[in-house]
Every structure is written in structure tokens, then in C-alpha cells.
Amino acid sequence: MALLAAGIQCSAAAKGQALRSPWDGDPVAQTDLPYQCPAPPQFKKSLYAESYYVDASDSIVDPGRKQMFEKATEAPRHLGEWAGVAADAYRTSGSRAAAQCAYALLRAAASAKAWTDMMPTSQASYAQKWLLSSAAMAYLKVRKSGAGTAKQDKAIQKWFGSVARSVEIYVDDRRWDVNSDAWNNHLYWAGLAVAAAGIARNDRGEFRWGLTAYKTGADEIRADGMLPREMMRAGMALHYHLFALDALVMLAELGEANGIDLYAANDGALARLEKLCEAGLQRPEIFDVATGVRQDMAPRIAGMEIGWAVPYAKHHPDAQLAAWIHEAPTTRDWMWGGLPPA
Secondary structure, X not given: OHHHHHHHHHXXXXXXXXXXXXXXXXXXXXXXXXXXXXXOOOOOOOOOOOOOEOOOOOOOEOHHHHHHHHXXXXXXXXXXXXXXXXXXXXXXXXXXXXXXXXXXXXXXXXXXXXXXXXXXXXXXXXXXXHXXXXXXXXXXXXXXXXXXXXXXHHHHHHHHHHHHHHHHHHHHOOOOOOOOOOOOHHHHHHHHHHHHHHHHXXXXXXXXXXXXXHHHHHHHOOOOOOOHHHXXXXXXXXXXXXXXXXXXXXHHHHHHHOOXXXXXXXXXXXXXXHHHHHHXXXXXXXXXXXXXXXXXXXXXXXXXXXXXXXXXXXXXXXXXXXXXXXXXXXXXXXXXXXXXXX
16 A cells, blocks of 8 residues: 555656546547447436346356346446447547547436436446446547537536445445455456546546555455455356456556556566466466366457457567457457557
């Protein structure tokens, strides 16, 4: 904690400058390319969703329950996904219409105070933080586009703050229990959501909250790269190591944009986790042996399995990562707002 606090105090953001995103220094040449913007999903202040796992390790999916979860969380997922797709279209093509679309979707959600309540179940709270991480990261991609007015920015940022408070409360209320989801990958994703919202709102308290979540994650990474809590996920252990790596890499990128080297935390712990995940993708039997269970993995490396490597490879060039990135049909994932920082 002392090292992290020192980093925050020494950062440019702590010297009176506005908090920055990884996209702030990458200007976009705007174009008149058209963009087909979807109508906003149906907004509610809350949602109800239950877990789709049916075993004690939360590793075996019940297809029916999974379908029910996806239906229950469809609207927030669509908002985050559509805003991210529009934001990426702006970043890659310069389309003003795409930036305006991202703003329109986020403005509509802000006006409805969408999903700002405390959620009635843990699974609903998970969906809430993924919504915030996706929406806030998408906003950071377009906030310099000129597509929104100061009044619209203020409304969107206020909405982010309301959602962030619910995310923080959910985690903080569970921190007393070291066996709870306030200590595993869910904490890191909450940290990413709140840190991204903090940058969007120029709120250093939220930003620090997110970086503290990163520090907790870095401290959990063992010398062999393993995360003990994620190793408890039996056949989903490799998946959840990658899922944790996703959030931690994106958090490290937010820190770097503000002069804070999170990659160095706990003697470069993130690199140890990455090496284990890379080895696991090549040889899943590493995790089979560690857990005693065959790993359940997607048939192709794409999206959340490899998107983290796009920014990570800037710090640690790696031929295998480069090959996977090149071969992947996509490196985007809606939970971090679409395409990762390049």
C-alpha cells in the first residue's frame, strides 16, 4: 500500500492535472462516415439474476440457468457492447456519427439512471460492474471527440458516479470476509470499473479505490504466478486466471496513463501471472494437474482470452502473444469497452 500511495502522490494527476485515459494522447482524424446507431435497450434501475454454476467450485455451468442469466442481463450487456462498438468505430474510422452514437446511448442511460440501485443478488452486482467498466471505458474513447456537450458530459459522469457507488458498497461490505468475492477476480473487475469511472469524472478517490483493488490482486499472485482463489475454480481455473489477468492488465494501463507503474507492483507480479496464463493456453494440462480436473476452455483463443495481450505486449514483447493476436478473430471484449488500448 505504501508503494502504491507513493506512486499516486508522484503521478501527474496528483499534481493538479486531470486524470488521463490511454486514449487521450491518441488523436483521431474525424470523418463523415455514416454509422447505424441501435436504439437504446430497455433501462431499469435494478435487475435480478442468479448464478448459473451448479457445483461448490462454481465451475460447472447449467445451460438453462446460463440462458436465464443472459436474458436477465441482456439490456446492460447490450448497452455496454453497443457503446463500445460505436466508440471503436470512431477510434478506427474517425466517424463523427459513431462518436455521437456512443454519446446518445450513454446519455439515454444517464437520463434513466439505469442500473444505479444496489442489486438484489451477487450475480446482478457482477453484471452492474461489468456494465460500468464497459460503459466508462467506451466513454473514455470518445470524450475528446466533441460529440457531446458539457451538459451531456456532466450527466453521463454523474450517472457513472451513481453506479460506481453501488459497486464500491457491494465490495466494501464484503471485505471483512477473506473468502468472499471481495477478494477474487470480482474485486479486480470492480476496480477497473470504478477506476475508469474515476478517470471519466476526474475523481481521484474513485481512481485510488480502483488502484487499491489492483494492489490486492498483485499481492495475491504467488511466485509461480498462481492466484490461489482462482485455482479453486476446478475446471474453470485457467479461464478465471485469464479473466483476472484481463482486469489487472486494463487497470495497469489506466495507471500507466497517469504516471503510475502498476506493472511493477509486488516485484512484477503481473508478469508472473501472464507467464502462467500463456503456459496454460499452450499446455492446459498444467492446470489439469494443479486442480485435478480437466480444464473447460473455449475452442479458439480470442476476445477475453487474448485481448489483454495487445497492451501487455508493449511492455513484454513476445512472439507467441504476437502470433495469437494475429490469429485471433477478435481482441475485443464488451466488458472492457470493446477493443483494448493499442
